[in-house]
Amino acid sequence: MKKCFNKMLYGGDYNPNQWPREIWQEDMHLFKQANINSTTINVFSWAKIQPSEDTYDFSELDEIIDMLTKENIDIVLATSTGAMPAWLVSKYPETARTDYEGRRHKFGQRHNACPNSLVYQKYAGRLAAKLAERYGSNPHISCWHINNEYGGECYCESCESAFRVWLKSKYQTIEAINKAWNTEFWGHTLYDWDEIVLPNALSEGIGSDKTAFAGISIDYRRFMSDSMLENFKLERDAIRIYDKQTPITTNLMGTYKWLDYFKWAREMDIVSWDNYPAYDTPWSYVAMCHDLMRGLKNQSFMLMEQTPSQQNWQPYNSLKRPGQMRAQSYQTIAHGADTIQFFQLRRSIGACEKFHGAVIAHVGTGNTRVFREVSQLGDELAELGDQIIGAENKSDVGIIFDWDNYWALEYTSGPNADLKYVDQIHQYYKYFYDRNISVDMIPIDADFSKYKLIAAPVLYMVMQGVRESLEKFVEAGGTLITSFMSGIVDQSDNVHLGGYPGPLRQLTGVWVEEIDALAPEVHNSIKFSDGQEYMCGLLCDIMHPEGAKTIAEYSSDFYEGTPAATLNSFGKGAVYYVGTQPEQAALARILAIAADQAGCKSVIGEDSNLEITCRFSEVNKYYFIINLSGDKQPLPKACTGMIDILSGSVLSAETEVEPFSSFIVKEKI
Numbered sequence: 276m277k278k279c280f281n282k283m284l285y286g287g288d289y290n291p292n293q294w295p296r297e298i299w300q301e302d303m304h305l306f307k308q309a310n311i312n313s314t315t316i317n318v319f320s321w322a323k324i325q326p327s328e329d330t331y332d333f334s335e336l337d338e339i340i341d342m343l344t345k346e347n348i349d350i351v352l353a354t355s356t357g358a359m360p361a362w363l364v365s366k367y368p369e370t371a372r373t374d375y376e377g378r379r380h381k382f383g384q385r386h387n388a389c390p391n392s393l394v395y396q397k398y399a400g401r402l403a404a405k406l407a408e409r410y411g412s413n414p415h416i417s418c419w420h421i422n423n424e425y426g427g428e429c430y431c432e433s434c435e436s437a438f439r440v441w442l443k444s445k446y447q448t449i450e451a452i453n454k455a456w457n458t459e460f461w462g463h464t465l466y467d468w469d470e471i472v473l474p475n476a477l478s479e480g481i482g483s484d485k486t487a488f489a490g491i492s493i494d495y496r497r498f499m500s501d502s503m504l505e506n507f508k509l510e511r512d513a514i515r516i517y518d519k520q521t522p523i524t525t526n527l528m529g530t531y532k533w534l535d536y537f538k539w540a541r542e543m544d545i546v547s548w549d550n551y552p553a554y555d556t557p558w559s560y561v562a563m564c565h566d567l568m569r570g571l572k573n574q575s576f577m578l579m580e581q582t583p584s585q586q587n588w589q590p591y592n593s594l595k596r597p598g599q600m601r602a603q604s605y606q607t608i609a610h611g612a613d614t615i616q617f618f619q620l621r622r623s624i625g626a627c628e629k630f631h632g633a634v635i636a637h638v639g640t641g642n643t644r645v646f647r648e649v650s651q652l653g654d655e656l657a658e659l660g661d662q663i664i665g666a667e668n669k670s671d672v673g674i675i676f677d678w679d680n681y682w683a684l685e686y687t688s689g690p691n692a693d694l695k696y697v698d699q700i701h702q703y704y705k706y707f708y709d710r711n712i713s714v715d716m717i718p719i720d721a722d723f724s725k726y727k728l729i730a731a732p733v734l735y736m737v738m739q740g741v742r743e744s745l746e747k748f749v750e751a752g753g754t755l756i757t758s759f760m761s762g763i764v765d766q767s768d769n770v771h772l773g774g775y776p777g778p779l780r781q782l783t784g785v786w787v788e789e790i791d792a793l794a795p796e797v798h799n800s801i802k803f804s805d806g807q808e809y810m811c812g813l814l815c816d817i818m819h820p821e822g823a824k825t826i827a828e829y830s831s832d833f834y835e836g837t838p839a840a841t842l843n844s845f846g847k848g849a850v851y852y853v854g855t856q857p858e859q860a861a862l863a864r865i866l867a868i869a870a871d872q873a874g875c876k877s878v879i880g881e882d883s884n885l886e887i888t889c890r891f892s893e894v895n896k897y898y899f900i901i902n903l904s905g906d907k908q909p910l911p912k913a914c915t916g917m918i919d920i921l922s923g924s925v926l927s928a929e930t931e932v933e934p935f936s937s938f939i940v941k942e943k944i
């Protein structure tokens with residue numbers, strides 16, 4: 276159990292630099308009123324603290340830090356490198372990014388630096404070092420926050436040169452590159468490293484998200500993720516010269532596609548992330564993102580940002596309904612968060628985030644619904660204290676999430692354009708979520724032996740060693756579930772020859788001969804042995820059992836009567852193969868067979884439409900009971916007689932759980 280903080284940080288992004296001094300004092304007063312104990316500052320202040328190439332001016336930041344220190348408010352100190360100052364881009368245009376279409380950008384926006392610009396690296400590293408030298412010994416700085424929401428991509432000449440260096444280190448010879456990228460196709464054979472051009476709209480790109488050569492495009496993703504990670508490490512190492520202890524993070528973004536977060540998390544002391552679901556995002560999806568963020572380090576995490584109510588950048592920015600922010604905050608803690616932080620504390624006066632919600636609205640007082648709800652939660656979290664910090668979530672189920680697969684599956688041309696990696700993972704996650712069966716989101720190289728059941732849907736790319744570790748897990752008695760589009764390619768997107776699902780053929784006990792793609796308006800159906808039929812679509816594997824038993828078969832088209840889902844015994848374990856995308860009820864039937872066989876149970880041992888999650892401290896179990904269903908729900912029998920530690924009231928059998936209500940009950944271990 277790892278604790279990065281000795282109290283639950285409650286607060287968020289605070290930009291006093293955007294306001295006159297008299298407002299600062301009002302802020303301090305309102306923060307106390309809402310029990311806000313933490314502020315994230317200096318996120319976008321580079322131009323303020325370094326007004327020119329040779330000048331640094333920390334006078335205002337000194338004042339802000341002095342004020343917060345006097346008020347005993349913790350500080351998450353950002354390094355400001357997420358948006359460059361105008362002078363930097365004006366003097367060194369190569370610090371700005373070149374986009375996918377090959378256009379060199381001018382000054383503007385944020386997340387705008389070329390990660391391979393030596394000038395950007397020099398000034399970003401120097402700024403981080405100066406901040407750490409000046410403030411690193413202040414005990415009120417509880418966390419360093421490097422940059423902000425790393426992301427995007429660059430296609431400039433500096434990146435192209437750096438890509439060649441990255442490739443040389445990975446492949447050693449040009450022959451190895453030609454083999455990996457299958458350049459014989461279309462006669463793209465390369466004879467010299469300098470002939471390698473980066474893959475964008477001017478070269479191998481097809482539209483904005485497809486490519487003629489997935490091998491090079493996937494490598495560019497890996498390279499770009501690594502390049503930005505090098506930027507993070509540069510600042511982290513600069514801070515560590517002056518501050519050896521304070522945890523260092525950067526805020527991640529859930530299932531954000533372009534950065535391999537498992538690789539990133541190894542370099543971070545604690546994962547933090549920004550949770551911005553849309554009005555129609557399923558709660559199961561939000562929970563999956565929290566579990567993924569916890570899974571990155573298998574450790575509790577920070578919620579660096581959520582809006583107290585409204586967002587500004589979605590198409591439809593609905594308000595959080597009364598009680599919703601509280602319920603979402605407890606959902607976040609339930610899945611492993613040790614902090615609750617908002618973007619932002621005071622709503623800005625202008626620019627594109629002026630409609631983004633804040634603890635203090637434009638009216639400028641605490642007399643708002645949102646402020647009252649923030650204050651209530653602040654009181655409750657202060658009352659909870661540090662008892663939940665570092666408490667663990669324990670799971671029998673692991674679901675593999677893998678960025679190489681994410682990139683490769685969505686780059687591939689065919690068989691079905693509607694095939695999306697995260698959608699597929701979520702369909703499997705949702706089954707367990709709906710039944711309150713705790714799930715860990717795990718990397719492809721996780722220790723599988725901790726789990727009873729592993730789900731690895733669309734495990735399209737199977738790299739060296741993956742077959743062996745999955746076989747070892749199943750042989751020892753584990754249950755594995757995989758699906759169509761698994762075992763198809765190697766690390767360079769070249770097909771594993773000898774019949775699909777390639778290296779998983781023996782494990783699954785099936786040979787997939789053909790893959791039919793169904794347009795959105797076309798369906799097939801699958802039939803179970805009891806005659807019950809369900810719709811299916813997207814893709815239909817036409818397969819031959821090679822030892823596996825049929826669980827369900829197709830009920831129409833020329834492959835009617837052939838297997839659609841199978842079960843194979845392997846060693847002491849079992850492997851389920853789902854060859855199509857069945858409707859949720861049918862997938863649930865298959866997953867129920869697998870979960871029962873593996874012995875995976877709900878955290879309270881009974882069905883409920885409430886979200887129920889459990890965190891384990893060294894002495895207590897904490898059950899989080901949250902109604903995200905939209906309707907009143909009965910309390911599970913197992914919870915009657917328990918005390919809700921948020922309200923102090925005893926939960927009775929008659930307790931009806933109102934929408935967005937949240938309880939926490941604790942039990943001695």
Ligand SMILES: [Zn+2]
Pocket residue numbers: 372373389390391392429430431432433434435
């Ligand atoms: Zn670049």
